[in-house]
Structures are given as structure tokens and as C-alpha cells.
Amino acid sequence: MPRFLREYFNRNGVGLGSIMLGLVLFWTIGLIILPQLSMLDFSFRPNLPPPEIGGPKDLYTLENYKYLIFGPEGGSQDYNAVDLKVFYRTLIAAVLVTLFNLMLCYPIAYYLAQTNGNHIRILALMLIIPYWINEILRAFALRIIFGESGVLNNLLVGMGVFDTPFDFIRNDIALYAGLGYAYILLMIFPIYNVIESLDRNQIEAARDMGASWTRIHRRVVIPYAKPGISSGCTMVFMLSAGALAAPQILGGPSSLWFTQLIYQQFNDNSDWPQGAAYAVVLLVTCILLVLALMRVFKVNMGDIGK
Amino acid sequence: MSAGVGVNLENLWIRFGDFVAVRDANVNINGGDFFSFLGPSGCGKTTILRAVSGFLEPSEGNVLIGGNNMKGIGPNKRPTALIFQNLALFPLMKVWENITFSMEIKGASAKERRKRADELLDMIALSGQGDKLPSELSGGQKQRVAIARALCAEPDVLLLDEPLSALDLKLRQHMRSELREIQKRVGITFIYITHDQGEALTMSDNVAVMRAGVIDQIGDGKTIYNDPNTAFAASFVGENNVFRGTVKKVIGDEVMINTNRSGDLMARISSSNVGKMKEGDDAMLFIRPEAFSLAPLGTQGDHFVTAEVHKEEFEGNVFNIFMEGEGGKEMKVSLPNLGQSFESHKGEPMTLEYDVHNAVALPAGVLATE
Ligand SMILES: Nc1ncnc2c1ncn2[C@@H]1O[C@H](COP(=O)(O)OP(=O)(O)OP(=O)(O)O)[C@@H](O)[C@H]1O
Ligand SMILES: [Mg+2]
Numbered sequence: 001m002p003r004f005l006r007e008y009f010n011r012n013g014v015g016l017g018s019i020m021l022g023l024v025l026f027w028t029i030g031l032i033i034l035p036q037l038s039m040l041d042f043s044f045r046p047n048l049p050p051p052e053i054g055g056p057k058d059l060y061t062l063e064n065y066k067y068l069i070f071g072p073e074g075g076s077q078d079y080n081a082v083d084l085k086v087f088y089r090t091l092i093a094a095v096l097v098t099l100f101n102l103m104l105c106y107p108i109a110y111y112l113a114q115t116n117g118n119h120i121r122i123l124a125l126m127l128i129i130p131y132w133i134n135e136i137l138r139a140f141a142l143r144i145i146f147g148e149s150g151v152l153n154n155l156l157v158g159m160g161v162f163d164t165p166f167d168f169i170r171n172d173i174a175l176y177a178g179l180g181y182a183y184i185l186l187m188i189f190p191i192y193n194v195i196e197s198l199d200r201n202q203i204e205a206a207r208d209m210g211a212s213w214t215r216i217h218r219r220v221v222i223p224y225a226k227p228g229i230s231s232g233c234t235m236v237f238m239l240s241a242g243a244l245a246a247p248q249i250l251g252g253p254s255s256l257w258f259t260q261l262i263y264q265q266f267n268d269n270s271d272w273p274q275g276a277a278y279a280v281v282l283l284v285t286c287i288l289l290v291l292a293l294m295r296v297f298k299v300n301m302g303d304i305g306k
Numbered sequence: 307m308s309a310g311v312g313v314n315l316e317n318l319w320i321r322f323g324d325f326v327a328v329r330d331a332n333v334n335i336n337g338g339d340f341f342s343f344l345g346p347s348g349c350g351k352t353t354i355l356r357a358v359s360g361f362l363e364p365s366e367g368n369v370l371i372g373g374n375n376m377k378g379i380g381p382n383k384r385p386t387a388l389i390f391q392n393l394a395l396f397p398l399m400k401v402w403e404n405i406t407f408s409m410e411i412k413g414a415s416a417k418e419r420r421k422r423a424d425e426l427l428d429m430i431a432l433s434g435q436g437d438k439l440p441s442e443l444s445g446g447q448k449q450r451v452a453i454a455r456a457l458c459a460e461p462d463v464l465l466l467d468e469p470l471s472a473l474d475l476k477l478r479q480h481m482r483s484e485l486r487e488i489q490k491r492v493g494i495t496f497i498y499i500t501h502d503q504g505e506a507l508t509m510s511d512n513v514a515v516m517r518a519g520v521i522d523q524i525g526d527g528k529t530i531y532n533d534p535n536t537a538f539a540a541s542f543v544g545e546n547n548v549f550r551g552t553v554k555k556v557i558g559d560e561v562m563i564n565t566n567r568s569g570d571l572m573a574r575i576s577s578s579n580v581g582k583m584k585e586g587d588d589a590m591l592f593i594r595p596e597a598f599s600l601a602p603l604g605t606q607g608d609h610f611v612t613a614e615v616h617k618e619e620f621e622g623n624v625f626n627i628f629m630e631g632e633g634g635k636e637m638k639v640s641l642p643n644l645g646q647s648f649e650s651h652k653g654e655p656m657t658l659e660y661d662v663h664n665a666v667a668l669p670a671g672v673l674a675t676e
Contacts, residue, residue: 100486195486199392199394201392201394202392202394202395203395204361204381204394205388205389205390205394205396206396206407207361207380207381207382208359208360208361208381208382208386208387208388209382209387209408209455209459210382210383210408210409210411210412210459211382211406211407211411212382215411219407219410220396220397221401223398224397246312269352
């Protein structure tokens with residue numbers, strides 16, 4: 001038995017240790033790895049009617065991936081322009097949502113972490129309680145706020161900012177706001193966690209030596225908070241790129257999210273292999289993007305867990 | 307001594323809500339002095355230091371640095387550098403970056419900063435360790451880096467908040483003399499905070515003794531030790547034996563006190579209280595352990611004390627004898643080891659003599675609890 005396992009069993013006892021280990025293994029292997037592997041398997045197979053599955057035609061193929069890039073065979077265009085456009089638009093939008101979220105949440109997290117007093121707890125509660133409401137309801141609530149005759153338009157028209165109601169939905173503003181809002185906590189809490197452990201004396205020391213607030217954040221707080229920032233950004237990016245409800249409800253009629261294409265393949269076209277291929281492409285691209293950015297910003301994998 | 311930048315506190319009050327942390331402090335610190343604030347935990351030392359460095363606005367009164375009123379001037383604009391109780395080095399910056407952070411703020415080039423860092427590293431005997439991270443240094447080394455970082459900012463006044471409290475005894479003693487050395491070399495004003503009276507006495511030109519937000523006494527180490535102003539100062543600084551009683555007779559600057567357990571004893575009135583003690587006042591008489599000498603058993607008189615011996619300790623240079631004292635407390639007597647032999651037995655009485663000049667009489671007051 002390897003040493004870490006022996007230590008693990010010594011600490012937790014054989015009975016409880018085995019149960020916990022079993023559950024964790026079941027969780028990771030049974031509920032995460034195996035389903036993903038079967039998706040991967042799907043993505044390399046042709047879409048066949050049930051009787052032919054496992055038959056002579058059921059051979060591994062790259063068809064589904066080719067489809068994303070080149071479109072239907074014999075199609076009018078060289079590339080699958082529509083789907084590719086949705087794909088990179090989704091990625092760019094997810095990056096933008098992440099950045100927007102970071103800019104919004106870093107000050108909040110800093111304030112929460114470095115201030116004490118009862119109002120902080122109330123503020124934290126005000127951030128958390130809306131998340132007791134289900135995601136779809138929240139999205140519809142935003143739709144009501146941003147709608148043509150919604151609260152916001154009434155207000156803006158009433159104040160004379162606009163003559164006619166502004167279409168927040170068609171302009172994707174509602175979508176970005178919804179996605180931004182949906183993952184605010186996932187950004188705030190990792191950053192809050194790290195900054196909270198930052199010794200306030202360090203900030204004062206920097207201030208004492210004459211540093212401006214910008215410099216204090218740039219040289220002292222942000223480097224320290226980097227693990228939290230990366231972990232928050234990773235989660236928000238992954239989740240917004242993979243979001244379905246918000247784009248479905250808040251997206252404009254002309255703007256599709258890549259997940260909606262995946263959903264259509266699975267659901268409307270009943271083409272599971274095609275949907276699986278799209279999903280795999282999205283997942284792999286997102287992971288590669290995150291890894292590349294981690295490399296650029298010199299973040300270690302271990303930091304993400306902080 | 308070169309005229310450094312002095313610091314004055316004028317009628318300084320600091321309140322947190324209803325709580326008064328500093329009460330009407332008036333302190334004049336000469337430029338180039340090593341000045342200590344000495345007091346027990348929670349008496350307001352850090353609070354005073356934060357008011358000097360600018361992290362805290364006084365509720366009333368003024369902080370003057372080099373004669374300039376610092377009202378409304380932020381910590382980043384004051385000519386002070388603060389060394390924190392926990393040092394607060396930047397963990398993600400290398401040692402040399404830590405040290406020269408103040409130069410980075412002023413826009414110095416990396417080359418200049420490197421050069422200055424090397425000079426300072428030489429000074430603190432850490433040559434060649436500039437590329438380490440603070441976590442790779444020992445406690446005493448971190449300490450020195452914090453000092454170098456503060457000195458690099460070229461402050462007029464260096465503020466030190468119990469910087470040695472985290473170190474072990476030996477290192478602490480070493481760092482004391484090192485700090486004193488550095489202070490002499492750079493010639494700037496040091497304001498040092500400590501609750502360790504030995505530290506304050508050995509290092510400082512002047513000491514302020516604080517109790518619960520009030521400054522009891524300011525003076526050099528000798529004055530504070532030999533001529534305390536208040537019962538608190540007498541009992542907090544160094545070891546002291548207290549005799550409670552009432553004033554029986556005032557004779558010039560001496561006084562006879564009718565003590566509860568040793569009869570009438572003579573003492574010198576602390577110089578700040580001459581003329582203030584009257585017959586019938588509650589008084590306290592303080593005699594240091596080393597002020598006693600052995601007397602023939604049973605001698606009577608106004609500068610003799612007889613008490614029962616509880617235990618005896620041989621410390622090499624002195625014999626410490628613990629005798630029955632007041633209110634269940636023990637009275638400590640230190641007799642120099644001069645090769646003499648004397649008889650002292652547990653449970654038996656012993657008579658001691660003191661020079662009236664070495665006994666200090668003070669109005670009764672709060673004692674330091676240990
Ligand atoms: N921000 C604050 N709010 C309320 N009370 C405070 C605040 N800062 C300090 N105090 C109180 O003021 C008093 C003095 O605190 P201070 O930190 O100056 O003590 P200190 O003499 O430095 O003690 P120590 O030797 O333990 O560091 C304490 O009773 C403390 O509780
Ligand atoms: Mg303190």
C-alpha cells in the first residue's frame with residue numbers, strides 16, 4: 001500500500017476511510033469520468049437508427065468534428081460559417097463576461113474582506129439570498145427588468161434618457177447582465193477568501209512607505225489574491241461558456257450561444273453523436289484556453305484549489 | 307548628537323467610541339533620541355504610535371513632527387516609517403524588493419534599487435541574501451529586513467511596535483544592542499514600544515511609562531528606576547517591595563510612614579511629590595530588593611525591617627531571599643554574594659536595614675499587576 005493511502009487509513013480508520021474513499025471514487029469515476037468518456041465515444045460515431053447501432057456501419061469516424069468546421073457534405077459553403085461564428089462568439093462573450101465579472105467583484109470582495117462590522121454580514125447575506133431562487137426564475141426576473149416595457153425601460157424613458165424603450169434583449173445587454181449576475185458569487189468568494197487572509201498590516205506597511213492605492217493593489221493585494229482571482233475566473237468562464245438557461249431566456253433572437261446548438265443537436269435533431277462532438281470541442285477548447293491563460297499569468301494548478 | 311527631527315504630542319486624546327485609549331498625552335521627544343513607550347498590554351502604546359504614523363486621527367490635540375502639525379496628513383505623506391509588531395514583510399516579493407519598496411514608489415530604476423538593497427543588506431549583515439523570499443529567512447533575519455525596509459525610506463522618525471516580541475530571549479538581547487547600534491549610526495529619532503521594562507531601560511535615552519491610556523512619567527532610565535512618579539511606575543519598572551501605610555510626619559523631603567506591618571519607616575519623598583504629601587495621607591513606600599542589607603537580628607528603628615524568611619535562592623552573584631511581605635505577597639531581598647556567610651532559615655525571622663535615601667515614598671495608587 002502506498003504511504004499516503006496508509007496514512008489516510010490510519011487517520012480515518014479502515015471502515016470510515018473505505019466508505020469515504022469509495023464515495024469519492026464513485027463520484028469521480030462513476031459520475032464524472034465514465035459519462036464523459038461515453039460522450040467522447042459518442043462523438044466519434046455516426047448517427048445511426050437504433051437497430052444499426054453496433055452493426056457494420058457503426059465505425060469510428062471524424063464526421064461529426066468535420067461537420068463543425070466544414071458544414072454538411074456538399075454544402076454551399078466551404079466552412080460551417082454559422083456554427084463556427086456562434087462558437088467563437090460564445091468564447092469571446094464568455095471571456096468578456098468573466099472580465100466584467102472580475103472588475104465588478106474584485107472591489108466587492110476586497111471591501112468585504114478588509115472591512116469589519118455588522119453591515120458586512122448583511123451585505124454578504126444580500127449577495128447570497130438571491131441565489132436561493134432558482135436560476136430560471138432569476139433569468140425570467142431579469143427579463144422582466146430588461147424587457148421592452150420592463151422596469152428599467154420605464155425608468156429610463158420616464159427620466160427622459162430614451163425617447164422610446166431600448167431593446168436590451170436584442171442588444172444582448174440582458175444576456176451579459178444575466179450571465180454576469182449568475183456567477184457573481186463564484187467570483188466573489190474565492191477572491192474574498194484569499195484577501196481575507198491577507199494581513200492588513202501589509203497594506204498599512206505599503207501605505208506607510210508612501211504607496212498610492214493603485215500601487216498597493218497592483219503590488220500587494222492582487223499578487224496575493226491571484227490564486228483566488230484565477231479560481232474565480234476559471235469557474236465563471238467555464239460556467240458562462242457552458243450556460244444554457246440564461247442564453248435561452250435572455251438571449252436575443254438572432255444571437256445563439258454555442259450550448260444552444262449542442263442542445264438542438266441532442267434534442268431537436270436527435271443527433272447525439274453530433275451534439276457530443278460539439279460538446280467535446282467546447283470543453284476541450286475551454287480547458288486549453290484556461291491552461292494557456294494560466295501559463296501566461298504564471299498560475300499553478302494547485303493555486304486554483306485555494 | 308546631530309539635531310534630528312523631534313516629535314511632540316500636545317494634549318493628545320484618542321477615543322474609540324466611549325472608550326478613552328489615550329488621555330491627554332503630552333510628550334516631547336528630542337530629535338535623534340531613542341525614546342520608548344513602556345506599559346502593560348492594552349495601555350494604548352500602539353494607539354499612540356498609530357497616531358504618530360498617521361493611521362489614526364487624534365480625537366483631540368496635536369501630533370507635531372519636526373515642529374509641523376500633522377493634522378490631515380496621511381501616513382503615506384509623513385516622514386515616519388513604522389515597523390509593525392508582526393513585521394508585515396511582503397511575502398511574494400524578494401528580500402531586495404521588500405527593502406526597496408519605498409524607492410519603487412518614487413520611481414527609482416531597478417539598478418539603483420538593487421544597489422541600495424545591497425548596501426542595506428551589508429549593513430544588516432545579510433549580504434547576498436537579497437534574492438530570497440521572506441519565508442526563507444529566520445525570525446531574526448526577517449526582523450533585520452524589516453528594519454532595512456523602514457530605513458530605506460529614509461524616514462526622519464522610525465517607529466517600532468514591539469518588534470522584538472516574537473523572538474526568543476537570546477536573539478532578543480542580541481537585537482537590542484543591534485538596534486541601538488543602528489540608531490546611533492543613522493542618527494534619526496527612534497520611537498520604540500515595549501512592555502518589557504528591561505528592554506526600555508537598556509536601549510532608551512528617555513522612557514514614557516504608560517498605564518491605561520495615561521502617561522505616568524517621562525524620564526531617562528535612571529530617573530524612572532530611582533525616582534518614580536507614581537505607585538504604578540514604581541511597581542511596573544523593575545522589581546520593588548511595597549509597604550502600605552499612612553503619613554505620620556513630613557520632615558523636609560523625607561517622610562515617616564506608619565506602615566501596616568513594619569511600624570514607622572522613613573523614606574525619601576519622590577521628587578515630583580515633594581510638598582504634596584501631608585500627615586494622614588495614604589501612602590506607599592517602595593524599597594528595591596537590592597537596597598537592603600543585613601542587620602543584627604531584632605534591631606529596632608525607622609529604617610529596619612524584620613520579617614520571616616520563606617525561602618532562599620542562590621543566583622550566583624546574589625542571594626535572593628523571599629520573606630513574608632504584605633497582603634500575602636512575598637518581599638524580595640537580594641544580597642550581593644561577597645563570600646559572607648549568614649544564617650537564614652526558613653520560618654525564622656531576619657532583620658534588614660536600608661538607606662533612607664533608597665526608599666521612595668509615594669501617594670497610594672494603583673500597582674502594576676503581574
Ligand atoms: N480600533 C479600535 N477600536 C476600539 N478599541 C480599540 C481599537 N484599537 C485599540 N483599541 C483599544 O485601545 C486600547 C489600547 O490598545 P493598544 O493596541 O494601543 O494597546 P497596546 O498598549 O499596544 O497593547 P499591546 O502591548 O497588547 O500591543 C485597548 O484597550 C484596545 O482594546
Ligand atoms: Mg500594541
